[in-house]
Amino acid sequence: MKKDRGKILKPLYNVLNEAGEITKFALRFFKLIFNRPFEYNEFARQCYYIGNKSLPLVAVTALIMGLVITIQSRPTLVEFGAEAWLPKMVSVSLVREIVPVITALICAGKIGSGIGAELGSMKVTEQIDAMEVSGTNPFKYLVVTRVLATTLMIPVLTVLADGISLYGAYLGTNLRGVVSWNLFWSQVFDVLVYADIIPSLLKTFFFGFAIGIVGCYKGYNSQKGTEGVGLSANSSVVISSLLVFIIDLIAVQITDLLGLT
Amino acid sequence: MTAVKNSVITIKNLYKSFGTNNVLKNFNFDLNEGESVAVLGKSGSGKSVLIKCIIGLIKFEKGEIFVLNKDISTLNIEELDKIRAQVGFLFQSNALYDSMTVKENLLFPLRRHKRHLSETEINLLVSEALDNVKLPETANMMPSELSGGMKKRIALARTLILKPKIILYDEPTTGLDPITSREISNLMVEIQDKYKTSSVLISHDINCVKIVADRIVMLIEGTNYAEGTYLSLKESKDQRVLSFFN
Numbered sequence: 123m124k125k126d127r128g129k130i131l132k133p134l135y136n137v138l139n140e141a142g143e144i145t146k147f148a149l150r151f152f153k154l155i156f157n158r159p160f161e162y163n164e165f166a167r168q169c170y171y172i173g174n175k176s177l178p179l180v181a182v183t184a185l186i187m188g189l190v191i192t193i194q195s196r197p198t199l200v201e202f203g204a205e206a207w208l209p210k211m212v213s214v215s216l217v218r219e220i221v222p223v224i225t226a227l228i229c230a231g232k233i234g235s236g237i238g239a240e241l242g243s244m245k246v247t248e249q250i251d252a253m254e255v256s257g258t259n260p261f262k263y264l265v266v267t268r269v270l271a272t273t274l275m276i277p278v279l280t281v282l283a284d285g286i287s288l289y290g291a292y293l294g295t296n297l298r299g300v301v302s303w304n305l306f307w308s309q310v311f312d313v314l315v316y317a318d319i320i321p322s323l324l325k326t327f328f329f330g331f332a333i334g335i336v337g338c339y340k341g342y343n344s345q346k347g348t349e350g351v352g353l354s355a356n357s358s359v360v361i362s363s364l365l366v367f368i369i370d371l372i373a374v375q376i377t378d379l380l381g382l383t
Numbered sequence: 384m385t386a387v388k389n390s391v392i393t394i395k396n397l398y399k400s401f402g403t404n405n406v407l408k409n410f411n412f413d414l415n416e417g418e419s420v421a422v423l424g425k426s427g428s429g430k431s432v433l434i435k436c437i438i439g440l441i442k443f444e445k446g447e448i449f450v451l452n453k454d455i456s457t458l459n460i461e462e463l464d465k466i467r468a469q470v471g472f473l474f475q476s477n478a479l480y481d482s483m484t485v486k487e488n489l490l491f492p493l494r495r496h497k498r499h500l501s502e503t504e505i506n507l508l509v510s511e512a513l514d515n516v517k518l519p520e521t522a523n524m525m526p527s528e529l530s531g532g533m534k535k536r537i538a539l540a541r542t543l544i545l546k547p548k549i550i551l552y553d554e555p556t557t558g559l560d561p562i563t564s565r566e567i568s569n570l571m572v573e574i575q576d577k578y579k580t581s582s583v584l585i586s587h588d589i590n591c592v593k594i595v596a597d598r599i600v601m602l603i604e605g606t607n608y609a610e611g612t613y614l615s616l617k618e619s620k621d622q623r624v625l626s627f628f629n
Contacts, residue, residue, distance in 0.1 A: 240482075243481070244480075244481075247476045247477075247478060247481075248474045248475070248476050248478040249478045249479075249480055249481070251435075251440055251474065251478065252472070252474055252478035252480075253480075253491075254440060255438050255440065255467050255470075255472045256467070256491060256492035256495060256496075256541075257464040257467055257468055257492065257495045257496055258491070258495055259460075
């Protein structure tokens with residue numbers, strides 16, 4: 123009986139232990155963020171890689187999301203005779219929920235795994251040790267810059283994805299009907315208010331932070347050689363994707379409590 | 384508290400364990416100025432742990448390590464960085480930064496420790512370091528484009544670029560063919576003569592040790608089991624010592 127309880131409690135203990143370690147790692151990030159010298163060049167390089175290199179994938183996905191959501195929503199609205207509401211309904215769904223979450227999930231897959239694998243490989247090939255002996259704080263150089271870059275760039279990518287997905291919605295609306303460019307956008311901006319845009323944008327900063335910190339934590343603490351690098355990349359994606367949903371759930375509760383829904 | 388004069392590294396009664404595995408037990412060691420000492424031991428005997436304790440990458444439980452007369456266990460990170468600027472470390476895996484070119488790899492320690500240098504002076508130092516390892520044409524290449532021997536040379540150039548007083552070599556010939564191993568060993572001797580550095584060589588490659596080291600310390604069961612020159616140890620009657628030479 124005691125053995126069975128141990129079997130059940132061990133995974134729970136491991137999850138809590140991991141959560142504690144990630145929190146400690148995040149606290150170390152906040153402790154070092156204002157310490158000089160700030161690694162501007164590495165930060166700029168990471169912003170370029172995270173932002174620019176992820177843009178094509180995010181853009182294509184956003185366009186398809188806009189198209190698909192519009193095409194899928196049309197029959198239901200037609201059934202209720204509310205086809206004219208299509209741009210309004212789709213734009214609210216995209217901007218408030220679908221685009222921020224899908225963009226964050228794509229970034230968790232692309233950026234989170236990339237950071238986990240890169241730092242994991244640096245760890246097992248002693249590059250992090252080499253950095254330390256050459257007088258550079260590797261945590262500051264590698265972790266602080268990457269976490270700041272993901273925190274900053276994922277909101278930027280989300281804003282761009284919002285625009286592209288709305289364009290996709292415009293195309294989708296015109297596949298089975300005719301809505302002029304001006305009418306579409308006037309309907310979109312008629313329905314979208316700051317209470318839709320600001321909370322959905324704010325939560326993407328937290329998505330970015332979670333993706334960066336988990337990827338860095340997993341990579342920085344990678345073990346077991348090359349096998350560990352694969353595990354770091356994989357678990358970075360799994361944990362950060364899960365965190366995206368948890369943060370989204372919390373954000374929805376907060377906006378609901380504040381009466382912004 | 385200061386260490387013995389002329390000694391650039393002094394280790395006294397060093398203990399280090401990982402769980403129940405006692406890797407270093409009462410290990411004592413001295414490296415004098417201009418001297419090259421090899422620490423010889425089997426794989427897993429704690430050689431790399433020892434060298435990482437010296438540079439402050441691994442914390443030890445008991446004992447003292449003095450590097451350039453500073454007790455490294457008492458130094459804060461800024462003081463430790465000042466010591467590290469005077470100690471070069473050649474990693475077993477070379478540890479070249481994959482995302483940077485050869486030149487950027489060499490510039491990395493320079494930009495941190497020699498902030499006062501002009502671009503011209505920095506470029507001169509990079510050229511000198513690459514000339515020292517006989518690879519002047521590789522500056523714009525990525526580490527992935529280099530062979531194993533070339534990577535080792537570039538790693539050595541990066542170690543040399545700050546003109547360290549001490550160089551720590553962690554298994555410098557591991558994974559290299561005998562000819563390249565000999566080239567790297569000879570290069571280490573050339574560098575030693577040119578810059579008058581002191582060095583600690585961690586290895587189980589007896590040929591490299593024979594070429595490079597003035598003195599050998601045998602690390603067996605976590606302690607300095609035997610000590611002497613290559614010739615004196617080769618003539619030892621102790622089978623454990625002799626096993627390294629056969």
